[in-house]
Amino acid sequence: MSLTDTVARPQVGPGTDPVADPGPDWAAEVRELAGRRGAVLLAHNYQLPAIQDVADHVGDSLGLSRIAAAAEAETIVFCGVHFMAETAKILAPDKTVLIPDAAAGCSLADSITADQLRAWKAEHPGAVVVSYVNTTAEVKAETDVCCTSSNAVEVVESIPADREVLFLPDQFLGAHVRRVTGRENIHVWAGECHVHAGINGATLSAKAAEDPDAELFVHPECGCATSALYLAGSGAVPADRVKILSTGGMLDAARASTAASVLVATEIGMLHQLRRAAPEIDFRAVNDRASCPYMKMITPEKLLRALREGRDEVHVAPDLAARGRAAVQRMIEIGQPGGGE
Incomplete structure (x- = not known):
């Protein structure tokens, strides 16, 4: 049984059609309620378009947490998955942080627990623990330094060469870091985001063959990241057209691109922001079924409920928050973490 077989997938139920447009009255009510509550609305790039459009800020989890x-504002409404709202609470402990659905989890964050990390650390005494920001508060509290996909290489390179590194939880990002750094004493946890893992190399190769002039924007969490580099190395796709990018990096690359079309390997919610950033480019998903059901649990109805009722509030124990904050702050001092996951 694979990891993705063991992850419970939330289902979208009646009245939560992810493509439904809630209309202008809904947006006006959201803005009125947010103003009345003194709340700032944050939405991750993978959220439904309607949620992205009504938010005050849209971006990656770390960038939004820093905002x-x-x-x-004393109240933060974080439209994303639970670990993201936790990170916001860690960086803003005195603010009220709400998430429209507290059950919106993450298969990648759930792929390692604090107990598992403590056991792994015991097997490698003296190793430096590097955790992707896509982890729970409990895991961050057991971490030496966090990283994003945009500064993971720099974080690992900042660690003395004679120190072992425990990199978690994403095996594809870890493989990317190992490949770029050439480091042999890095141990990588076998975790994955089931959505990104499902964007495979065969699909990417087929799409690239159909449109040989397209640029490829590939998130390093994807199962196809190695295939993308192979396509570039073999000459099947010009090397300058293959870009391994964080979500923030994709937006920067989109604004600078002169390509007529771009194939995008990440969760499909990202297409909305890319099309807004560069409307003249034809952005297409490598896998148009790569939709995160956890992200899509944040519906227009639930956002209204959170603003009306002040639910669901996110809490992080002060000791965990302090330890996790230290790991995040160490990350912020290295490289360019603002581009996010």
Whole structure:
């Protein structure tokens, strides 16, 4: 049985059609309620388009958490998955953080627990623990330094060469870091995001063959990241057209691109922001079924409920928050973490 077979997948039920447009009245009510509550609305790039369009800020989880910490608003409504709202609470402990559905989890964050990490650390005493920001507060509290996909290489390169590194939880990002750094003393946890893992090399190769002039934007969490580099190395796709990018990096690359079309290997919610950033480019998903059901649990109806009722509030124990905050702050001091996951 694979990891993805063991992950419980939320189902979208009646009244939560992910393509439904809730209309202008809904958006107006959201803005009115947010103003009345003194709340700032944050939405991850993978959220439904309607949620992205009504938010004050749209971006990656770390970038949004940093906005939360700097915002004057006392209430943060984080439209994303639970670990993201936890990270916002870690960086903004004095603010009220709400998530429209507390059950919106993450298969990648759930692929390692704090107990598992403690056991792994015991097997490698003295190793430096590097955790992707896509982890729970409990795991961050057991971490030496966090990283994003945009600065993971720099974080690992900042660690003395004679120190073992425990990299978690994403095996594809870990493989990318190992490949780029050439480091042999890095141990990688066998976790994955089931959505990104499902974007495979065969599909990418087929799409690239259909449109040989397209650029490829590939998230390093994807199962096809190695295949993308192979396509570039073999000459099947010009090397300058293959870009391994975080979500923030994709937006920067989109604004700078002169390509007529771009094949995008990440969760399909990202297409909305890419098309807004560069409407003249034809952005197409490598896998148009790569939709995260956890992200899509944040529906227009649930956002209204959170603003009306002040639910669901996110709490992180102060000791865990302090330890996790230290790991995140170490990350922020290295490289360019603002581009996010």
